[in-house]
Amino acid sequence: MLRFAFGRGSLAHAAWSRCAASVAGVQSLPKFEIHDVRDDPALGTMTRVAVDGKLLLISQYPQLGPRKVDPNDLSPQFDSDRRISVRMRHVDLAGLVCVCQSRISKYEMTNRGYSLVFERVPEGYRLHGQIHRVASQKMEDWSVNFDKHFAVTLEHFLESALTESFGFRQHYAARAADGGAQEANTVVGSASGRPQRRGNTDSAQRR
Numbered sequence: 001m002l003r004f005a006f007g008r009g010s011l012a013h014a015a016w017s018r019c020a021a022s023v024a025g026v027q028s029l030p031k032f033e034i035h036d037v038r039d040d041p042a043l044g045t046m047t048r049v050a051v052d053g054k055l056l057l058i059s060q061y062p063q064l065g066p067r068k069v070d071p072n073d074l075s076p077q078f079d080s081d082r083r084i085s086v087r088m089r090h091v092d093l094a095g096l097v098c099v100c101q102s103r104i105s106k107y108e109m110t111n112r113g114y115s116l117v118f119e120r121v122p123e124g125y126r127l128h129g130q131i132h133r134v135a136s137q138k139m140e141d142w143s144v145n146f147d148k149h150f151a152v153t154l155e156h157f158l159e160s161a162l163t164e165s166f167g168f169r170q171h172y173a174a175r176a177a178d179g180g181a182q183e184a185n186t187v188v189g190s191a192s193g194r195p196q197r198r199g200n201t202d203s204a205q206r207r
Contacts (some may be wrong), residue, residue, distance in 0.1 A: 029052050029057070030051050031048055031049060031050035031051070032048075032049055032153055033049075034047040034146075037067050039067060041065055042062075044063025044078075045063060046061040047144055048060075048061070049154065054093070055088065055089065056087070056092065056158075057085060057087055057088075058088070058127065058144065059084065060085075060144055061079055061082070062078065062082050063077065063078055064079040084142060087113075090165060092107070093161060093165070095118070096158050097158050099119060099120055100158055102120070106118065112132070114130065114142075115139070116131070116142075117129050121145075123147040124147040126144070126145050126146070127144045129142065130142065
């Protein structure tokens with residue numbers, strides 16, 4: 001079943017707090033998720049696409065145990081300890097948008113952590129290649145598919161992420177706030193200064 005979700009001892013306790021803070025930080029980022037829960041846990045995954053400033057984060061979590069049937073069951077459905085995560089640069093985000101807009105057929109990314117290709121396929125989009133886990137000494141195959149309405153969601157998410165990464169919205173909001181404050185100061189100054197100036201002018205005319 002596919003489900004779609006949006007976003008936005010002392011040593012043991014310290015470790016738990018760091019983990020909770022990390023999870024809370026990710027949860028607060030702009031994101032969308034694809035929950036693919038299967039009867040066979042080995043086939044189930046949760047894919048999360050998030051943006052952190054100018055960085056794009058794509059993570060995949062394997063399903064943890066059987067499908068949950070109790071809505072009050074608070075145990076995790078996906079395994080965060082075995083997740084695969086890749087971080088992409090601002091220029092990579094622009095490359096993915098180019099593929100979505102059909103400007104290029106595919107976009108390739110290679111660094112020490114992964115070698116990936118993002119391309120359009122008949123069903124939508126596919127990100128595939130090899131990744132290097134932190135605890136592993138070898139590269140392994142990895143792929144993520146964005147099909148049907150998830151492909152459309154990915155397109156809009158990437159385009160919005162690229163547009164907002166330049167900070168135009170924050171810039172215009174700050175300018176509007178500063179302009180409003182300056183206008184208010186001008187009005188106050190006019191209200192307090194002009195009557196006095198008029199009085200001085202009238203006195204001079206009477207003289």
